[in-house]
Amino acid sequence: MKQKSISLITIVVLFAVAAVMPAVLKQYHLNMLTEIIIFALYAVSYNLLLGYAGLLSFGHASFFGLAAFATAVSIINIPGLSIWNVILISVAVTTLAGFALGGLLLRHKGAYFALLTLAFNSILFAIATKWHSVTGGDDGLSITRPDLSLGFTTIPLASLTNFYYLTLVVLGLAIIFCWYFTKTAMGQTVLLMRENEDRMKFLGYNTNISRLILFTFSGAVAGLAGIFYTFHFQFVSISAISGDMSTTVLLIAFVGGTKKFWGPILGAFVYIILQNYLSDVTDRWPLVMGMIFVLMVLFVPGGLSDVITNLWHKFFGKKDDKDGKLTTAEEVRP
Amino acid sequence: MSEFLVFFLHGLAYAGLLFLVSAGLTLVFGMMNVLNFAHAAMYMLGAYFSYTIVMQLTGQFWMSLMICPVILFVIGAVVERFLLRRVHRYGHVQELLLTFGLAYIITELVKWYWGNYPLAINVTGFLNGTVSIFGIIYPMYRIFIFVCAILVGGVMALVLYKTRLGIILRAAVNDSEMTNTLGVNVPLVFMGVFAFGAALSGFAGVIAGPLLSTFPGMAQEILLDAFVVIVVGGFGSLGGAILASLIIGELQSFGVLLFPKLSMALVYLLMAAVLIIKPSGLFGEES
Amino acid sequence: MSDYLHIQNIHKDFSGLKVLTGVDFKVREKERHAVIGPNGAGKTTLFNIISGKFKPSSGAILLRGEDISGKPADVLNRHGLSRSFQITNVFQELSVFDNILTGVRSRHGLRYHFFRKPAMNRVLTEKTEAILEKVGLADVKDQPASSLSYGQQRALEIGITLSTEPELILLDEPTAGMTREETEHAIKMIDQVTAGLTLIIIEHDMDVVFSLADTISVLHYGTILVCDAPDKIRCDQRVKDAYLGEG
Incomplete structure (x- = not known):
């Protein structure tokens, strides 16, 4: 079980490095890192659809935004609600939404499915814009992060460092669970369906239900990211549920690479950092992102993670690579 | 009564525009099995080129109506030949991503060059006039839109079902390999179809300019309505696009009259209903 | 009757x-x-x-x-009821073992489980090994299906068909x-593996x-x-x- 111990070491090292970050980074950069973790989870959830199941969605912000709003609305309307209950309510809302939307949309495949996700995202965006009394419409909603109650003690989350640690632990664990999920019976079923759906049916798998479960799960995870998005900014506006937010996650996942589990995480780093620095240099930065995206579609369909893996192969040879942390346990394809 | 008629005519005009946009979209999808997310962006380019030609260079609306589709035809041909064809072998997801990325870039370029604010295009002369229908005075331009849609729809139907070219096109859809062996240059046919779709979107953009304002969000706006048209009408069906354009045009128009706050929701409700009752659309074939 | x-x-x-x-x-x-x-x-x-x-x-x-x-x-x-295909229809990128396991775990209800990994269950791995033995692919079980010869692919096709018992x-x-x-x-192989079945x-x-x-x-x-x-x-x-x- 060499592979297993390598993945375990990788995880422990990554957590350890992340844990010392508050001591190393300035506030500004710690803020950025928190945002990266949030978008990493969002992109990982998206890649469960795109990379694993081959489902192209242009409406993933439906879930991200729904949870972001559910969080703000529940905090504002139910005074004294604990942070765990906020998370519980919001995840429940997105899970239900994922189940309902999935039931309606998954009857279609390919381009048709992609188009419908876009359309339903637009409906939700329109509702969020128009339903001013609840969502605040164009003005958005401001909240204060509730404190973290652990039973024996209460930790104030007003401090960025504390919030960073909460984000790291909760979302980090969620990412690890997603990774584990890809190895489980369900995760493998979804993966094999993309490869040969017909055969899966003839082996007794109900492929429609599998897709629905995956879609719901992916939506719920995106929701968790959405919750922390609201916590992080202590504000939510309609942009959280907009088509742009759906495009963003597509860009992140694709640029990072959809064929590896860690691709979208890498994508989140690249995207958020580029966003922060490019937007200082040029206000045409979405154009730059778009160009990068199209060039990658044309020439590097495997994204950055593929480039890195190939370089690794080149410099360290195939044999070493077998033990390298980059390509072993995290390969999407079994 | 006269108010009813006005809204009905408004509905027809919008239906005409919707048809012009969705006809190209559904044609390309039906022929090449590519859902072109950049279609609406090309429509927007048509409108902006038209702005430059009409408002900045010549002042001739007719001129832009002739030139813009040609420019878009060339752009479409280039996109198909050098970009789309390259990713074709990677499959549908990649094709969708490419057209999606192009739409994104075009939108950003438009914001950069023409600015992120609405621009007005004025028509002069005959089209700027009014016409009297059953006692009401109605703008000539909206009638013109509807007439254009009928002409385009008629020509497309004639070509597809009555000419040798139409036979080749439909054969290429059903079995591109077979058609290839029969001596038809299928890649060239596909390039032509995609370019024609782009030209049609450019034409629609020119038409839309004076009716709606020309701004960077116009692509997104029409794209959704056009998508609803082809979902309701059925993917790849010309007849479906005609019927669904009429339904949605009128629904939008009367929606504003009857339920001002819900006008947009009506369209989406219709789409949801179609998806539940007949997922393949009104004219779509059951798979 | x-x-x-x-x-x-x-x-x-x-x-x-x-x-x-x-x-x-x-x-x-x-x-x-x-x-x-x-x-x-x-x-x-x-x-x-x-x-x-x-x-x-x-x-x-x-x-x-x-x-x-x-x-x-x-x-x-x-x-x-289980069927094979005229044109080989196996999971090309999966190992021979995992190809068979996919059917075996389905038969044992391990289709949509969120927490359990299929390869860790002893009963499943033993059943998979048994089928591999029957169709004569035990030696190549760790190779990806795509690397098999045509005859072996056909044997795998039958193995997958048998895998849901x-x-x-x-x-x-x-x-x-x-x-x-x-x-x-x-x-000979088909004769053996279908003994007692319709x-x-x-x-x-x-x-x-x-x-x-x-x-x-x-x-x-x-x-x-x-x-x-x-x-x-x-x-x-x-x-x-x-x-x-x-x-």
Whole structure:
């Protein structure tokens, strides 16, 4: 079980490095890192659809935004609600939404499915814009992060460092669970369906239900990211549920690479950092992102993670690579 | 009564525009099995080129109506030949991503060059006039839109079902390999179809300019309505696009009259209903 | 005694094209039933209907008296029916072991589990090993399916078909494209692995048919021309006419 111990070491090292970050980074950069973790989870959830199941969605912000709003609305309307209950309510809302939307949309495949996700995202965006009394419409909603109650003690989350640690632990664990999920019976079923759906049916798998479960799960995870998005900014506006937010996650996942589990995480780093620095240099930065995206579609369909893996192969040879942390346990394809 | 008629005519005009946009979209999808997310962006380019030609260079609306589709035809041909064809072998997801990325870039370029604010295009002369229908005075331009849609729809139907070219096109859809062996240059046919779709979107953009304002969000706006048209009408069906354009045009128009706050929701409700009752659309074939 | 499987007056047309026009035959339990017929007679369409890929236009398929026609493939598989494909249809990027495991875990209800990993269950791995042994692929179990030779891929195809422990097996031209030697080997293997099971097989190769089948149905122009024991079929004039007329 060499592979297993390598993945375990990788995880422990990554957590350890992340844990010392508050001591190393300035506030500004710690803020950025928190945002990266949030978008990493969002992109990982998206890649469960795109990379694993081959489902192209242009409406993933439906879930991200729904949870972001559910969080703000529940905090504002139910005074004294604990942070765990906020998370519980919001995840429940997105899970239900994922189940309902999935039931309606998954009857279609390919381009048709992609188009419908876009359309339903637009409906939700329109509702969020128009339903001013609840969502605040164009003005958005401001909240204060509730404190973290652990039973024996209460930790104030007003401090960025504390919030960073909460984000790291909760979302980090969620990412690890997603990774584990890809190895489980369900995760493998979804993966094999993309490869040969017909055969899966003839082996007794109900492929429609599998897709629905995956879609719901992916939506719920995106929701968790959405919750922390609201916590992080202590504000939510309609942009959280907009088509742009759906495009963003597509860009992140694709640029990072959809064929590896860690691709979208890498994508989140690249995207958020580029966003922060490019937007200082040029206000045409979405154009730059778009160009990068199209060039990658044309020439590097495997994204950055593929480039890195190939370089690794080149410099360290195939044999070493077998033990390298980059390509072993995290390969999407079994 | 006269108010009813006005809204009905408004509905027809919008239906005409919707048809012009969705006809190209559904044609390309039906022929090449590519859902072109950049279609609406090309429509927007048509409108902006038209702005430059009409408002900045010549002042001739007719001129832009002739030139813009040609420019878009060339752009479409280039996109198909050098970009789309390259990713074709990677499959549908990649094709969708490419057209999606192009739409994104075009939108950003438009914001950069023409600015992120609405621009007005004025028509002069005959089209700027009014016409009297059953006692009401109605703008000539909206009638013109509807007439254009009928002409385009008629020509497309004639070509597809009555000419040798139409036979080749439909054969290429059903079995591109077979058609290839029969001596038809299928890649060239596909390039032509995609370019024609782009030209049609450019034409629609020119038409839309004076009716709606020309701004960077116009692509997104029409794209959704056009998508609803082809979902309701059925993917790849010309007849479906005609019927669904009429339904949605009128629904939008009367929606504003009857339920001002819900006008947009009506369209989406219709789409949801179609998806539940007949997922393949009104004219779509059951798979 | 009621029949195990009764294909009852099955019709199928594809947008006007009549492919099957009243197929009717019975299969006893543990019988080895071959369906033969000239190209285009509708054999694969018939298989697709029995295995749940297509719905018949009319007619019924009675399995132990229960009509199973039109049920989806995954439900039929859980009813104990499994099929192979004429064109090898395995998971090319998966290891041979995992190919088989995919069916085995389905049979054991480990289809959609969120927490359990399939490869960690001893019962499943043992069953998988047993099937690999049966179809002669134990030596190559860790190789990806794509690296197998054609004959091995065909064996894997049968292994996957067996992996859900079916009681009724449909084999669609299991020896298609094989050399004489490979075919003989395959017949022996099929004979062994389907012992005690009900088998319906489509075949072109008459040697395979006559060495495996207890009963033969001849499908011709969408209907069953004759259904009888191999010896009778061999000298049946109608069958000769059908094949000669075709050739």
